[in-house]
Amino acid sequence: MDRLSALATFKAVVDHGGFARAAADLDVSCAKVSRTVQDLEMLLGVQLLQRTTRRVSLTSVGQQVLLRAVTLLDSYDELAALSSLSATEPSGVVRLAAPAAFARRLLGPALAEFMHLYPRVEVDLRTRDGLIDLFDDEVDVMLCLRNDLRESLIARRMGAAEVGVFAAPAYLARHGEPCHPDDLADHNCLTCDDVASGASWRMTWAEDSEVRDVPVRGSMRCSHADVVVGTALHGAGIALLPRFMVEEAVAQGGLKPLLRDWRCEPLPIQLAWGSRRNLPLSVRKLIDHLALALGGGDRLNEARPSPRMLAA
Secondary structure (H helix, E strand, O other): OOHHHHHHHHHHHHHHOOHHHHHHHHOOOHHHHHHHHHHHHHHHOOOOEEEOOOOEEEOHHHHHHHHHHHHHHHHHHHHHHHHHHHHHOOOEEEEEEEEHHHHHHHHHHHHHHHHHHOOOEEEEEEEEOOOOOOOOOOOOEEEEOOOOOOOOOEEEEEEEEOEEEEEOHHHHHHHOOOOOHHHHHHOOEEEEOOOOOOOEEEEEEOOOOOEEEEEOOOOOEEOOHHHHHHHHHOOOOEEEEEHHHHHHHHHOOOOEEEOOOEEEOOEEEEEEEOOOOOOOHHHHHHHHHHHHHOHHHHHHHHOOOOHHHHHO
16 A cells, blocks of 8 residues: 555545545545545554544544644655756755865866856765765765776766876985986885875886886875875975876976876776766766866866976
């Protein structure tokens, strides 16, 4: 028995003052209405209606059940209206998780435009340092810069963020500048889980596409890329970092790009969510908007140092 439908049938009998008129309003047989109310009484273990040949009236318990049924049915109608609106017009709260460094530098303008386009949507942005997990962070969608996602997730690749090797002039003055990836073995390399997993950096020779997994070691390993930027700026070592994170530092001379003839493996930019089924319209709109607003990752790579900076 559909309990919500049974309560609605019971209310219709009371509103219309009898089974026949309720059946006509519901467009079902009188017998079905009577049977539904009887089943509801059996389920609740109480008599809801007093029946005579002339009229139907509520029992005292029936009056209490009716009051609660009205509240419940009204709440359901509000929920159905809200769901219907969400399915046709973006509205409600969308919980988005993103790496703090990424959000701080590039996500703000894209979200500002989204909120202008969809004023009924509230974006609950949750920034995280280190790895983000869709389920642990309890979000609808997450923006991540990595490939190793759970197989159960749906992902949409938007592009890639260029990565480079950088060091402060003060460090290079003390230890010299590496001319080849093999030279990194003699340097203090600051590793970051946000950028590369394991103890090697993957690099490609620009002229012949030779790919090398370069072993690195150093005095610090960190899960927060911003911390690595700050440590490298103070001359602690050589760091592998997304170019968009060090644009300002390179422009001001605080960091210098190294190994310019080698291309580092870029970071994939992906949006990930839990299911294709019944995805709220507001979430779908945010996914589409971010994919468009970030320009397939081109905006990240526009932030790379200019040739003039590289020559500095």
